[in-house]
Amino acid sequence: MSQSIEKEELLLSSIKDKFGDKVSELYVNPKRIKILVDRENILNVATFVRDLGFNQVISAGGTDFPKEDSFVVDYHLISVDHEDLKRIIFNLSTKFPKNEPKTPTLMEVWPSAEYHEQETFEMLGIIFEGHPRMERLLLPEDWNDIPPLRKEFKLPSRLVEHGSS
């Protein structure tokens, strides 16, 4: 198989032409593109990326980076019907400080982001502004603790095992 990244670079340069400094490129590999944008611009960039042909959210999730005091939200996008884009996974990510865990919802751009965003809200406490249901999805009704995918949350079983509680 050829490992040419012509198409990937072409896509990226069209985004850069449009948005300039607002988009920082993290990497372009064969079949993979990752860009980072500020949450202020994510809606515009997302709309542009969708119009390029990436029409489905395959996954959206967040990660807690306590050392950098920030959250990163990753949207992984695919195209299901454009032959030349099908092999690519487009990773649109945004980063913001932990004390302001908010980012606009991308449901208007991709309705398929709905449940992924709700799960991310529940697991990390990140609020997706404009999302109609920022409420519990998978955790038990009586869950009374911090969002579990934050790094401060330690699995109780592991605490006992290491003798630190």
Place this chain on the structure above:
Amino acid sequence: MEVVDQEGRTLTFSIGPQHPGSGHFRLIVKVDGDFIVDVKPDPGYVHRGAEKMCEERTYIQNIPHLERPVIFDSSGILFPYVLAVEELLGVQAPPRAQYIRIIMAELNRIISHLYWLAIYGIFLGHSTMFMWPMGDRELFIDLAEAIGGTRVTFSYFVPGGVRNDLPPEFKERALKTCAYFEKRLKEYDRIFFSNPMFLKRTQDIGVLKREDAIRLGVTGPNLRASGISSDTRKDEPYSSYQTIKWDIPVRKEGDCYARAMVRFQELFDSMSIIRQALDLIPEGSVKIAMRGQIKGKVGESFARTEAARGTMFYHIISDGATHPYRVKISVPSFRSLCAMPFLLKGNHLADMPAIYWGLDYWPVEADK
């Protein structure tokens, strides 16, 4: 069913969470007469926290627990995990292991589709179609057991290859089972897929148009039943799938019938893929020898494969330790949640089982 409230003409009640037929999951349904006017899916009853568990265990320790959400398709949910870990390690499975993985993944696809078919039979009031697939499924479980050692959760895929080689005379046994099952599928067609009862209950029911299928994010056979030729095995070939020939089954109708027929066709295709893989499989080792604890390089990787229910996706972030920093799992069932209320609204309550199970939504998989 428990009555929750009653306001004027409409009635709101829960279906589930006590196993509405396919795992613990609740649908909050609002009806006017016997028409569904609103639906809210309520998943989470079998949430295990698989993503959090991954952060506390080593790359190898993660393998058995990651299979649990989808025991009928346990190789399907592990496949992208091992591919993503291999990318972090900078290794690739040997050619023989790649073909063995194809065989195992396709066996699992057949096992999963037959389980779906059995439950679909009983949901539509056809008990024979419950008995037959459940019985024939055992033959494929026997084949998978001969390779992996257990009936459903094999923990067979490991980073760097597969745990062990195929048993002796596996090829003859597999070909015999496939030849028998192909004959059986003709009987399936006669008694179920061409049955007027089945046609009445599925044709033009729960129509998902092409644009809606893309917009709502459905994947796998559900997407292919709405006229979109999308299959990760072809779109981004992995593990030597590029050497295998088959046509993606696509149907234009987008109704429950189309979704069932795509899965029916995939049973034939999976057997064809197994036969080709058995012919193409080279000699050689099945695993790269790795000493000590596996440590990924600092960075991240993502991988997707075509599991029985659709595209399975993993995003793994590594900080160089022996366990992953973050594992994001995106499973196909979870992505059916958007489409479910859309399809159910406006239909008769009696069509709910056909639409719900026609999507092959598996609550345990969606909850992780």
